[in-house]
Amino acid sequence: MAPNPRVAKAFRAMRDIGIPEEKTKPVLKNLLKLYEKNWELIEEENYRALADAIFDSEEAEIAEPKKNHDNDNAEAEAEEQKKKLEQAERLKAIEEETQIPEEPERPLKRLRLRHQDGSSSSANANGTPLKKPKLEIDDLPFAIPRSQSRAKNATAETVSVSPEPQARNKGKQPVITDTEPDETNVSGSDSGLRLRRLRDKGKEPVSSQTSSRELRSHSGRPSVGASYKGPKPKQTGGPLIKPKDEPIADDASPLPAPLSVIRPESVTNGDSSTENLSTEANNSISNVLASLNETAAHELAAVPDEPTTKLDIASSSDGEIKISLTCNSTQNPNVSVTNVDMLLKRMEDRCLKSYKTLDPNFSVKKLMTCMCDSLLDTDPEPDSTPPIVNGSVGNEVEGACENGVHDTEPPLTVNGSVGNEVNDASENGFQDIEPQSQLTADGTRSLHDINDIAKGQESVIISLVNTVNTECPPAFHYISGNAVFQNAYVNFSLARIGDDNCCSACFGDCLTSATGCACALQSGGEYAYTKEGLAKAELIDECIKMNRDPQKHCLFYCKECPLERSKNEEIVEPCKGHSVRSFIKECWLKCGCNKQCGNRVVQRGIQRKLQVFMTPGGKGWGLRTLEDLPKGAFVCEYVGEVLTNAELYERVSKSSNKDEHAYPVLLDADWGAESELKDEEALCLDATYYGNVARFINHRCFDSTLVEIPVEIENPDHHYYHLAFFTTRKVKAFEELTWDYGIDFDDEEHPVKAFKCRCGSRFCRNMKRPYRARKRRYN
Numbered sequence: 001m002a003p004n005p006r007v008a009k010a011f012r013a014m015r016d017i018g019i020p021e022e023k024t025k026p027v028l029k030n031l032l033k034l035y036e037k038n039w040e041l042i043e044e045e046n047y048r049a050l051a052d053a054i055f056d057s058e059e060a061e062i063a064e065p066k067k068n069h070d071n072d073n074a075e076a077e078a079e080e081q082k083k084k085l086e087q088a089e090r091l092k093a094i095e096e097e098t099q100i101p102e103e104p105e106r107p108l109k110r111l112r113l114r115h116q117d118g119s120s121s122s123a124n125a126n127g128t129p130l131k132k133p134k135l136e137i138d139d140l141p142f143a144i145p146r147s148q149s150r151a152k153n154a155t156a157e158t159v160s161v162s163p164e165p166q167a168r169n170k171g172k173q174p175v176i177t178d179t180e181p182d183e184t185n186v187s188g189s190d191s192g193l194r195l196r197r198l199r200d201k202g203k204e205p206v207s208s209q210t211s212s213r214e215l216r217s218h219s220g221r222p223s224v225g226a227s228y229k230g231p232k233p234k235q236t237g238g239p240l241i242k243p244k245d246e247p248i249a250d251d252a253s254p255l256p257a258p259l260s261v262i263r264p265e266s267v268t269n270g271d272s273s274t275e276n277l278s279t280e281a282n283n284s285i286s287n288v289l290a291s292l293n294e295t296a297a298h299e300l301a302a303v304p305d306e307p308t309t310k311l312d313i314a315s316s317s318d319g320e321i322k323i324s325l326t327c328n329s330t331q332n333p334n335v336s337v338t339n340v341d342m343l344l345k346r347m348e349d350r351c352l353k354s355y356k357t358l359d360p361n362f363s364v365k366k367l368m369t370c371m372c373d374s375l376l377d378t379d380p381e382p383d384s385t386p387p388i389v390n391g392s393v394g395n396e397v398e399g400a401c402e403n404g405v406h407d408t409e410p411p412l413t414v415n416g417s418v419g420n421e422v423n424d425a426s427e428n429g430f431q432d433i434e435p436q437s438q439l440t441a442d443g444t445r446s447l448h449d450i451n452d453i454a455k456g457q458e459s460v461i462i463s464l465v466n467t468v469n470t471e472c473p474p475a476f477h478y479i480s481g482n483a484v485f486q487n488a489y490v491n492f493s494l495a496r497i498g499d500d501n502c503c504s505a506c507f508g509d510c511l512t513s514a515t516g517c518a519c520a521l522q523s524g525g526e527y528a529y530t531k532e533g534l535a536k537a538e539l540i541d542e543c544i545k546m547n548r549d550p551q552k553h554c555l556f557y558c559k560e561c562p563l564e565r566s567k568n569e570e571i572v573e574p575c576k577g578h579s580v581r582s583f584i585k586e587c588w589l590k591c592g593c594n595k596q597c598g599n600r601v602v603q604r605g606i607q608r609k610l611q612v613f614m615t616p617g618g619k620g621w622g623l624r625t626l627e628d629l630p631k632g633a634f635v636c637e638y639v640g641e642v643l644t645n646a647e648l649y650e651r652v653s654k655s656s657n658k659d660e661h662a663y664p665v666l667l668d669a670d671w672g673a674e675s676e677l678k679d680e681e682a683l684c685l686d687a688t689y690y691g692n693v694a695r696f697i698n699h700r701c702f703d704s705t706l707v708e709i710p711v712e713i714e715n716p717d718h719h720y721y722h723l724a725f726f727t728t729r730k731v732k733a734f735e736e737l738t739w740d741y742g743i744d745f746d747d748e749e750h751p752v753k754a755f756k757c758r759c760g761s762r763f764c765r766n767m768k769r770p771y772r773a774r775k776r777r778y779n
């Protein structure tokens with residue numbers, strides 16, 4: 001009898017993550033029994049339930065090795081899994097509701113394992129290393145052949161981003177670490193080209209095969225570094241409108257007795273003390289809501305004596321806030337809310353009609369979240385625990401709403417009287433914002449032109465909008481190309497470009513020539529780009545794979561790691577490892593082709609319509625595309641100050657406000673190619689004070705819309721190179737552009753604390769794991 005294709009598929013999926021069929025079979029059998037052959041439940045999220053059940057049964061086996069527990073235990077665990085799965089589904093439902101872009105179907109997740117940087121005492125600016133797959137150089141379609149120059153060996157690129165908290169959650173950038181292979185210093189396998197990258201750093205020297213996942217403690221979640229300005233994660237207060245299916249959150253707890261309850265009657269004329277505040281419905285949102293009295297109201301709304309709609313805000317000491325809108329339903333005493341979705345839809349229709357919103361993502365739920373954000377953005381009184389509402393909530397919401405409606409309107413501003421300030425901002429943009437709190441010692445710019453945050457430095461205009469809250473963009477100087485800070489050795493001399501590193505005999509567009517030019521040879525004999533100017537799908541897929549499955553990636557160990565040296569010159573710790581990535585080699589000055597040559601993409605700069613926007617999900621600012629993008633489209637490169645590692649180390653450790661510091665990107669993709677790197681050759685990029693739009697790209701644990709690829713343009717030695725972001729799939733207009741920083745959220749020792757991830761990915765590495773198996777990594 002032919003095997004059930006669903007069974008075969010489940011086996012295959014488990015095999016893909018290293019679980020043999022014998023292990024899968026009994027658990028699958030039990031799950032099928034328990035789920036009454038409901039395959040959907042098993043197949044969901046790429047067989048997560050199955051994988052978890054297997055991991056659980058493995059764990060149980062380890063805990064009780066002597067016991068014969070196979071069937072009973074598996075059954076009990078599967079039962080437990082079922083319950084948890086249901087709970088997870090409820091959570092997922094919320095997550096999906098709050099996500100703007102739809103999550104596409106994804107392949108089976110392989111969570112990254114990244115070894116920790118062991119030197120907890122060192123305030124090193126390195127990102128926590130992103131686990132990278134081992135990969136044979138020769139397997140990489142665009143890998144530079146080993147037989148060529150040292151530079152050609154360099155195919156590893158690692159981006160490890162370490163979050164650094166920043167004041168008010170602004171302006172943080174990823175730390176990226178890139179590394180390259182070296183034939184002489186390779187651990188591991190047959191090809192002799194095992195590189196490791198900083199993302200893979202572990203406390204122990206990591207063999208390329210070592211799964212330190214097992215060795216690592218999963219002791220807990222990372223501490224949240226960033227001072228979060230967005231909505232508090234635990235918003236368990238009673239919702240304005242009681243949803244039909246109240247999801248059960250892991251950490252759900254009843255709303256404690258409020259410390260302050262804001263009543264309409266107690267409005268104190270703009271007093272911003274802990275006294276509360278409530279307002280008549282004199283703003284657009286309230287009007288919309290009030291108008292619903294005609295047909296609907298919710299349970300809290302039956303206050304017949306009250307002539308108007310009232311807004312109540314209650315807050316508790318642990319930061320929870322309850323907003324309640326009370327409507328007068330005397331006109332229609334029989335109103336009841338039977339279908340919240342319908343009610344929301346009706347409200348959205350009204351808003352669309354009345355306010356002519358053009359934002360395709362407009363939703364009333366978002367608007368309500370926006371209201372919470374606005375509330376949370378208010379600075380508390382120094383001596384008061386509960387959040388305080390300044391000024392008129394109604395006006396604040398109105399401002400936010402208006403901005404939400406007119407997406408291209410100037411964003412909101414901060415400080416002072418909310419209502420007026422919103423108006424000021426709308427008229428004048430950010431130029432009118434009081435800058436004093438954002439000016440830094442080195443004169444970092446706090447003022448931005450919201451119509452073009454790039455100030456004309458890119459060939460496209462990049463606008464900035466905030467439809468969510470009153471937060472200003474972070475203070476920094478916009479630069480469109482990297483700039484050396486001080487000691488970094490970046491030498492673009494033509495004399496260093498040999499014949500192998502350019503195609504001087506070419507003419508016109510290299511991509512049209514039948515045989516690949518010398519530059520193509522540098523990329524493994526093929527051009528990285530298609531004639532349409534996109535990075536080839538194989539290259540993109542390879543890079544995604546490397547990020548997803550770092551365990552299969554080549555690891556390289558420096559003899560003397562510049563990174564370790566920058567931490568402590570006296571006692572240089574062993575290199576923690578770097579892994580291999582592919583480089584793109586673009587034609588440049590010495591090449592005979594023209595500027596429009598298809599092998600010159602990144603150097604032409606940003607060509608796509610992009611926008612910096614305030615994310616609704618509490619991640620701060622983000623970057624989105626305003627046009628549909630195909631897979632492989634170049635979006636932007638990560639631009640910042642070029643620093644030596646020593647400089648970066650100093651900068652981070654001396655920073656009085658670590659929150660303010662962003663995530664530097666290590667350019668270590670070729671460190672392995674040299675036996676010893678001087679300090680001025682071990683470089684990184686820091687976009688904290690000088691940077692481009694990439695500094696706004698948020699992190700996503702899985703299935704990010706962007707992937708980073710190192711690009712050689714001017715420097716054959718790869719000490720310095722460009723880090724370019726390409727789309728991993730088709731991206732729709734208005735979708736957020738994200739990339740995987742490679743953060744290890746469990747790395748509590750890292751000097752740069754991880755933020756609480758709100759990527760919304762189903763495979764978020766920072767997800768609260770309701771069941772044990774989630775602690776396990778899939779490889």
Ligand SMILES: C[S@@+](CC[C@H](N)C(=O)[O-])C[C@H]1O[C@@H](n2cnc3c(N)ncnc32)[C@H](O)[C@@H]1O
Nearest residue numbers: 170171172173619620621696698699757758759
């Ligand atoms: C490179 S910056 C990105 C731009 C940033 N959102 C801003 O407002 O400037 C990195 C910071 O953004 C925030 N961030 C990025 N991705 C996030 C995520 N998935 N969840 C929560 N916060 C995130 C964190 O505060 C992080 O420190």
